[in-house]
Every structure is written in structure tokens, then in C-alpha cells.
Amino acid sequence: MNKYLKFEYWNTCDLGNIYYQGGQHFIFYLDADVGEPIHEEVEEGQENGDGDFIPTYRRQMKRYRIRTGLIPDYLIDAIQRMKLHDTIELTFKSGEVEQIYNVDVEPEWQFEKYAWQGTVTLTFDMDESITVGACCDNLTVTDAIPEWYWIATDGSDDTGDGHYTTPWKTLAYACTQVTTPGETIHVKAGTYTETEQSVLAVGVSIIGAGDTSIITTATALDPMIKMDSAVEGTDGNQSISYIKIDGDLTALRLIEIHARSNVSIHHCTFIDALNDGVLFFGRTDDLYQFTTTYSTGNSFYSNTVTNCSRFAVYDTWRYIHGCLAIGGQSGMLIYDNTITQPDRGDAANGACITFTNWGNHKGTKIYNNTLTSPPKKAETGAGGGYGFSIELWSQRGGIEIYDNDILGGIDLGGYDTNDDGGYGYAVRIHDNNIGLAATSAYNHNLIHLELGIHDGVYIYKNYFNNASRPITFSTTNSALVQGQKDIYFYYNIFNNVRLSGAGWFGYCFDINPSVAVTIDNLNILNNIAYAPASLMYAFIQSNDANTTFTDMVVRNNIVCNAHACVEITNGTITGINVDNNDFYNTSHVTDYTGATVTGDTYNNNITTDPTFVTNGSDFHLQAGSPCINAGINVGLTTDYDGQAVDDPPEIGAYEYQE
Secondary structure (H helix, E strand, O other): OOOOEEEEEEOOOOOOHHHHOOOOEEEEEEOOOOOOOEEEEEEEEEEOOOOOEEEEEEEEEEEEEEEEEOOOHHHHHHHHOHHHOOEEEEEOOOOOEEEEEEEEEEEEEEEOOOOEEEEEEEEEEEOOOOOOOOOOOOOOEEEOOOOEOEEOOOOOOOOOOOEOOOOEOOHHHHHHHOOOOOOEEEEOOEEEEOOOOEEOOOOOEEEEOOOOEEEEOOOOOOOOEEEEOOOOOEEEEEEEEOOEEEOOOOOOEEEEEEOEEEEEEEOOEEEOOOOEEEEEEOOOOOOOOOOOOOEEOOEEEOOEEEOOOEEEEEOOEEEEOEEEEEEOEEOOEEEOOEEEOOOOOOOOEOEEEEEOOOOOEEOOEEEOOEEEOOOOOOOOHHHOOOOEEEEEEOEOOOEEEEOOEEEOEEEEEOOOEOOOOOOOOOEEEEOOEEEOOOOOOOOOEEEEEEOOEOOOEEEEOOEEEOOOEEEEEEOOOHHHOOOEEEEEEEOOEEEOOOOOOOOOOOEEEEEOOOOOEEEEEEEEEOOEEEOHHHOEEEEEEEOOOOEEEEEEEEEOOEEEEEEEEEEEOOOEEEEEEEEOOEEEEEEEEEEOOOOEEEEEEEEOOEOOOOOEEEOOOEEEEOOOOOOOOOOOOOOOOEOOOOOEOOOOOOOOOOOOOO
16 A cells, blocks of 8 residues: 555643643555645735725745545544644655644535545645645545554464554454553454454454444354453443444354443444344343442444344243343433344344343433334244333433334333432433334234333323334232332324224223232323224223222323223222313223222313314314313423423314414
8 A cells, every 4th residue: 555645643732632632643644645835825914094905015825735535433523623733744755754834624524324424625834845746636545544453354363463564364363462441453344254252351442444344253152242341330441333243143142341331332233143232231240130330431322233132031031132232321322323123033033222130220311213123923922022122121210212213112121110310200201203114913012111110200292103002001020019100191192002903902001010009190191192983992991900090190182083081990099180181082081980989080171073184194283173272281381393382281292383
């Protein structure tokens, strides 16, 4: 490779990292010389009394230009801050070194599949003593090529030393050689078939060239890349980026991180793990126990994950593996990913995102992702599947799931969901599209609230589609139940709540725990529930004799084409308010047969056509709708669209806009 110029910049200034990025040192290798100088004539002077410019002298400046391309993503910010570095030098092919000045950077970016790329023009001043070659206005940066450390398909673990020109051959070997924090292993384009596990040291990163840097295996590695620390909460301060890992349905797991903080996995592609894709454990091992020290600052973003999880039965334990699995995490960010679990044909599909270490996480944010898991099959024996896109256990507060497109369901279970972390809420699920591509003959849960759920669970402004049981409450173990309390559903849209076919059988809220539980302060406000031609059974349904409801509020909802609206048979109700709803084309409004009821109120409900703009697709209200200003103030401030809520508000999920 020709390296006509070395473009190098760093600083020795002591003004601090905010402005000068102290300690940074970058090198480019350019594949051609500097172009002919640009002659710029500068005229200086001043205005006379009449406002005319009077030149006093002119001087000629010489500037030089390099037009580069394919700037790597991780150098964009550094390039744009070059003026702030003390020392910027060019080393010529003759060996001469010259400092340059007054660098201007003009980037024109475009987004390719995995990175920002584009054209950048560098213009600068240089001493006149340097003789430059002929003009060449299409110079390119071949890469921001560091000399160390590299692997290449034509490298050698025997004779290579990791230099760019003499690279190693395998990632596993490179990981044994590069162990100093702050170093990076670079993966050149090509396919690497690894036979041994790569053990990545603390502080060492891996970066490739994108999907052309492929790490694969024909060996049952578990995992292919392991980042394992002996002390919980170890600061990893490292990343893996711009590589593709192919498990070939042979590797059990692709990447496993134990007890490390500040680890970032981004802009990678993961395919065909047998069990799991990427796992973040808070503990020092993968035993299914609670974490005592949380890992912090970890992130997983801008990745594509396909076919990396399965459902399995171990003895009598039914376990859902994950394309991404997390446990013992505090403040983890999961965003801008596309995660798809295709149907493996045996109802043995895992989840897109799931838990490990019994979950036990807090401050987790899952947003702007596209998650797809296949619909579950009938749950019969070992072949049963759940169809979860997200299954999280043991939430400890500050959990947010928002702005995602989800084909599949969300399960919140484990050993209690609460706000032990002191965030002011346990869980917020909002502004998601959640559902199935089409209705199914099987029952599907889109949000499953399992075991103990309390300390503030807020589920709002979601669009639920094509499922027979969008919201399900369940408990299966009385020893784990610490109550279900302070739960709020508002401004959600439930569309096509039914099974496939002509028969009706669907519940928006299916509340049938199998052990005794008290559900306290359940609020169902300003939602829309719709199914065509009376194909929904009930808006709210519970018939479990062990369930007790206290302080339940059902207000400002629109329910269309249901057999029943609020059907709580058996069990105990202590305080229920059903007010200002529109129950249109329903056979039964409230049914408390067999239940013990005290404190029942039913006020200002209507049963007339809400007159949507388009039934089944656009649930905004038309002019003259009986739902306009017919609601009751429940303290909400913005509707499904983010519009300010009037007082009195509309019934339904939208404020009317003329």
C-alpha cells in the first residue's frame, strides 16, 4: 500500500479535555501528495467617510487542499476539532516533516449501512519551503490506520506480530497477545473460522470493517467471545463494534460479559447462535442467582441480531433464551437495534430480549428498536412456546420501554417488580407499536404482568394490534406475590381484540391469577378498545374467586363491539368506579355475578356510536361525536397524539381537533 503522506495531530496544551481532548493522538495515511497551492488574494483597508471601501494593501496567500473520503465514524469528531490541537504535521514520502496551520474542515456526510461516510475537504496553510507534487484533487484517506493490532485472513499466529503489515490470523490468538487496557484489536475484512474461545481482557476493544469482518465457527463454543472478570462491577471501559459474528447454529453463545461495567456493543451483526446471542451478566459467573453489585454504564445499540435464541426444557424447567440477555445491570441502554427471531419450526423459539441472573436490573432503557418474534404455538408440553419479544424479570425501578416496533409480547415477571432503586416508578411502557402481523387461532399476551407488580407501573400511548389478550395479569406462586398495586393504563389503543376466524373470544384485560392476590389502585383511563362485528368478549374480564380488587377506576374509555365491558365474576371488589365511558354495541356493561361488591359507582356512561374517522384504523373523533367533552378530569395532561387535554376531556384516546 502506498503511504505518500502521514497526517498526524496531537496536543500538548494544558487547557483540559473539554476543549483540547488532552492525550489524543491520531494518524492518517494518505495515498497521494498534497495538491497545488490555492492562491488567495486578501485585500485589506477601511471605509471612507462616504461608506466606500478604500484598500490600503493587498497580500497573496497560499493554501493547500486535500480532498479525502471514507472517514471512519470514530474519527469524525476528532477531525472536526483539529484546530484545537497544538501540533498538526505532514510527513512526506521524502521523509521531510512540516507543520501545517489554520486547518479548515468541510465534511459532506451520507449514511451507508453501518457507518457515516462521505467526502471531507481539508484546507490548510503550509511553509513555502516544501515543494509539493502535481495537483491531484481526488486524494483519499485509505483508513485511519493504526499500526497495531491487526488480524487478517492471510496473517499468521506463528510469524505475525499484530502489526498492520504482519497481522495475526485469529481473534482468539490476538486476544491472548493484546491485554493492555486502551488497546484495540482491528479485524480486517474477511471470514475467520475460530476454533477456540476468544477471551477479551479488560480495557481491550475489538473493531472491524463492518459486515465484511466475519467471525464464525464450526465448534460448539460457549461463548465465542468471553469478557470475564473476577470482581463484580469491574470497569471494562471497552467496546466491540463493526464486526459480524456467525454462530452457524453451532456456537451456543456468541458474546458473554461477566461482571463488567462500561462495555459497549454497537454496529455489529449477530446471526445463528444455538442458544443465546449476547449476554450481560452482573455476576462473576452465569449461575442463576441475584447480583450483589450491579454493572453500570453498559450499552447495546445499532446492532442487527437474527436467529440467536431458542426455547428449551431442562429437566422440568422451561427456559427462554435470548438474542440479548441481561441481568444485574444498572442504567443499561438498549436502542436502535433490529432483533429478529425467526420460527425454527419446532415451537422452540426464544425471545429477542430476555433476562439472565434472575434479571435483577434497574434504570434499563429499551427504545427505538424493531423486535420480531414468531407467534407462540399451543402450549403443550415441551413443544410450547411463549412468543415473547421481551421477557424481563425482577425489575428494581426506572425501567422504560418506549418507541419500539414489537411483533410479539412483553413479559414482566420474576421475583417482584418494584422501585427499590428509588426512581419514582417501577416501569414505564409507552409509545410502542405492539402486536401481531395478523390475528391468530391461539391466545396471545402482548403485555404480561406476572407475580408482584407495584410501586408505579405506567403503560400508556401504546398501539396494541391483532391479539386476543393484549393485557394479562397472572400469578403462579403465592410465595412470590407481594401484591399488584398502583398500575395505570391510559391513552392506549387496542385494535382487533379477538382470535382469528368468526368466533369471538378476546379480553383487553384478562385478570385471572391462579393464586390469591390483591390488585389495588388499578386505573384504566382514556383507552380505546375495538373489534369488528362483536368479536371481542370483554374489555375487562376476571372470574377468579381468589382475586380481590380495591380502589379500581375505569373512566373515559371507548369500548366498541364487545359482549361485555366490565365482567368481574367471583372474587371480591372493594371500591370500583366505572364513569364517563362509551360502551357502544355491547351486550353487557357491568357484570359482577358471584362477586362480593362494596363501593360500586356507575356514572355518566353512554352507549352511542363514538363516530371514529375510520372504524378499525383511525380512531380520532369526527365532529359531533358524543365523546367530545364528555369525559371526567382524571389528571392527565396530553393525549395519544401529545395534544393538550381539555377540561372536561374527551372520552377515548384523542382530544378532538377541529
